[in-house]
Amino acid sequence: MVTVLDYGAGNVRSVVNAIRSLGRDVRFVERPEDILQAERLVFPGVGAFGEMMRVLRHRGYVEPLVAYLNADRPFLGICLGLQALFQGSEEAPGEDGLGFLPGIVRRFRVDLAVPHIGWNGFRARKPSGLFHGLEGNERVYFVHSYYVDPEDPSVVLAVTDYSVAFVSAVQQGRVAAVQFHPEKSGPVGLKILENFLDGKAAPVLPPVVEPKTEPAKRIIACLDVRANDQGDLVVTKGDRYDVREQGHVRNLGKPVDLARRYYEEGADEITFLNITGFRDFPLKDLPMLEVLRRTSEKVFVPLTIGGGIRDYTDKDGTRYGALQVASEYFRSGADKVSIGSDAVAIVEEVLKAGGPTGRSAIEEISRVYGSQAVVVSIDPRRVYAASPGAVPHPVIETDTPGPNGERFCWYQCTVKGGREGRDVDAVTLARVCEDLGAGEILLNCIDRDGTNLGFDLELIRAVREAVTIPVIASSGAGCADHFLEVFTKTRAEAALAAGIFHRREVGIGEVKAFLHGKVPVRWIAP
Template sequence: MITLLDYGAGNVRSVINAIERLGETVMLVNSGADIDRAERLVFPGVGNFGALMHTLRDKQLREPLVRYLHSGKPFFGICVALQALFESSEEAPDEPGLGILPGRVQRFTCDLAIPHIGWNGLKMHQASPLFQGLAGNEKFYFVHSFHVAPASRDDILTTTDYGYEFVSAIQRGAMVATQFHPEKSGRAGLRLLENFLAGNREAVRPNACPQTTVLAKRIIACLDVRANDRGDLVVTKGDQYDVRDEGTVRNLGKPVELAGDYYEQGADEITFLNITGFRDFPLQDMPMLDVLEQTSKNVFVPLTIGGGIRDFTDRDGRFYSALEVASRYFRAGADKVSIGSDAVEIVEQVLKTGQATGLSSIEQIARVYGNQAVVISIDPRRVYVDSPEAVPHRVIETGFPGPNGERFCWYQCTVKGGREGRPVDAVTLAHVCEQLGAGEILLNCIDKDGTNSGFDIELINAVRAAVTIPVIASSGAGCAEHFLEVFTKTNAEAALAAGIFHRKEVPIGAVKEFLTGKVEIRPV
């Protein structure tokens, strides 16, 4: 029996699924007495440090947790649960940590994109039974803006490089905690969890640990999900956002099955985009909730869900806030939510008034779950102009002149699946959304969608230069060479594709094999 401390925030379903996949039974903590009775405790912390500590105190779980940590019984903390073991955090200076370990939590101070999102390696500083059966050169999934800074090096288990060396795991007796997410780290992460659950005591130090770790470029499989004309939930793909072929919705497979297949092929993340009209359903009946729940049982890499993350009133007259919608998706198995059209409306309002309200979906979700949980999906199209002064937008000089020889263009944001253009450009949208609390940009391009002609390098460079958060390049991939181009000609942290994977024109494994030795990737 594994006792799991679920304090009510973020995606713990994947941790439960991973533990059950490994043959154990999970009991959730409902009171401090449950912690006192626990023999093995797993604590998957997610989101904001202050919100976590406030909830532990409010639910009267803080003192029982401290007692357990001093008991010497097995403990596994994940992400913010590692940070909670220390005395304080820059993320919430007024909320003291548990104080089990001396030291504090600080924000990254490097020039790289923050949050640190993706697959990175580990450098071992002491032997541990956690690493039995692991080679040492595996990569694990990180998603965080803050890291621990211990006052003593005695408890450091691993470190990782991201701009500089930071502590990525600690170990003191039977207490271990990791900044990375083993439940989202594929087979290597499952093996590490299995070693903890099995109570292995033989400490090992893998032989192949790197001297310097490097964050891998991510290959993301995207599944556009909607109901077809018969009402079946299918994965489809559009050409410049048109998903119909001779009047019929393209059916490229079932979402849960395809996601599982892409996980086995080596996808670093899976993104679901809900492009259909499920948004007036009662939230408990949302088909995408079931898709996430079923997928997370067998897919142990990060899952993102987009579409309908906004305030809405369902057909029964029940109002749901965007935060409530996002919360349900997180509880169903999502790690991140993607906000599209609503982000355009939010930014338009900010530009109009000159200030944020603090009440937008971006701000509310980031405040509770952390900015790493909020992805902004931008759907722009090129608009050519004669000069930079022609429009009040961020204009670039292009190497691909317009129909009348124009040497300049701006990228107009669209809403409603690309059907409606809005008077705000993609560069400004990305910049403002970062200020509001977004942690990542998913950058599409209507002009490139379905063309197989490669990513829009000019667009990606323009947006990436305007933000300090990671950017996912999307739209236009037609061959493995296009992934190499986007990773060598831009600073995009990830690249996403859909059609070429769905139609099996270019398998994910073939992309990774081609990139091996050219850019840093996570091996299949």
């Protein structure tokens, strides 16, 4: 029996599904005494340090947790479950941690994108049963802005490089904790979980294959999901956002089946974009919740969901806040939520008010779940200008002249699936959303959508140079070389594609094989 401490934030379902996939039963901590009665305790933490510690104290979990740890009983902390072991965090000054290990949690101050999101390696610093069966060159999934800085070097189990070398795992006796997410790290992560659950005691030190680790460029499969004319949920794909063909919604497959296929082919993440939003459904009946639940049972890489993450009132008159909607998605298996058209409205309000309100969906969700849980999806289109001063927006000098020979352009944000343009540009939107707490930008391009002409490199460069958070390039991929081009000619951390994967024009494995040795990728052997 495995006991999971669920303090009410983030995607715990994936941890539970991963444990159950290994043939173990799971029980949840419901009362403080359940902690001391646990045979093996897993503490998956997602979100913000201060919010986590306040909930733990409110529920009376701190004292039994410390007692359990001091008794040297089997414990595995994940992400915030690692950070909670220490005395405090720069994320929440004045908020005490569990204090089991001396040291502090510090924020990354590096020249790379923060949060650190994606697949990276680790170098073992001492033998551990957790590493049983590993070869030393594996990559695991990270998503965090803070890292632990222990005072006692003897507790350091592994380190990872992200401009600086940071501690990515600790162990003291039978108490272990990792900064990465084994439940989102595919077969490697499941192996680490299995080692913990089996109580592997044999101290194993995997060989150090390379002197440093490096983050991999991510290949993301995107599934646009909507109801077809018969009311069934299908994966579709548009050409410049038009998803109909001969009057009917294109049906490219079932969302759960396609997600499983892409996971097995080596996708680093799966993104579901709920392009109709299902705004007429009560939250508890949202069809996408069931898609997430079923997908998370078999797919052990990060899942992002977009569409309908907003305040709304359903047809029965019940009002739901954006934070409540996001919470239901997280509880159903999502790791991140994506906010699209509503982000434009939020930024327009911020610009009009002269500053943040503190009440937007971006601010509320990031405050509770952390910035890494909030993706802003931007749908811009290119608008040409005769000169830099011709429009009140940031412009770039383009290598692709306009219809009248214009050498300058700006990128107008759109809403409602690209059907309506707004008077705000993509660069400004990205900057403001980062200030509000977004942790990642998904950058689409209406002009390139469905064209197979390659990513809009000028757009991606302009936005990536304007922000310090990761950027996912989207729209236009038609071949493996387009992925190499976006990774070598821009600073994008990830690239997303849909139609070419759905139609099997280019496979995820084919893309990774082409990139292997040219840019760092999580290599999946054929």
